[in-house]
């Protein structure tokens with residue numbers, strides 16, 4: 219059994235594929251067919267850089283049911299080099315260690331096991347770049 223949504227999202231989950239508008243330069247992640255800024259259909263596939271910084275974050279104490287084992291955990295809005303923004307979990311750090319503009323790097327980690335198919339899903343998470 220494959221999860222159709224998961225299969226469809228593999229390019230962006232694993233390779234950080236995004237779309238860049240060739241007319242106005244706006245980067246879309248997840249990818250879109252039409253630019254949200256100028257409505258152009260002239261979009262090219264790009265791979266996002268993995269380095270970025272934290273814009274803001276929150277600590278989730280009461281998560282959705284399938285993430286309950288991980289609580290509490292940190293969710294941050296990360297701005298990657300080049301300006302693309304995404305929301306992801308920050309792992310391997312304490313909330314006290316985070317700061318606005320803290321440098322982070324995206325890594326690939328297990329997200330969840332999909333029952334009943336038992337698909338183990340992987341995706342990007344952020345880790346602090348220390349020192």
Ligand SMILES: [Zn+2]
Nearest residue numbers: 239242253256
């Ligand atoms: Zn555009």
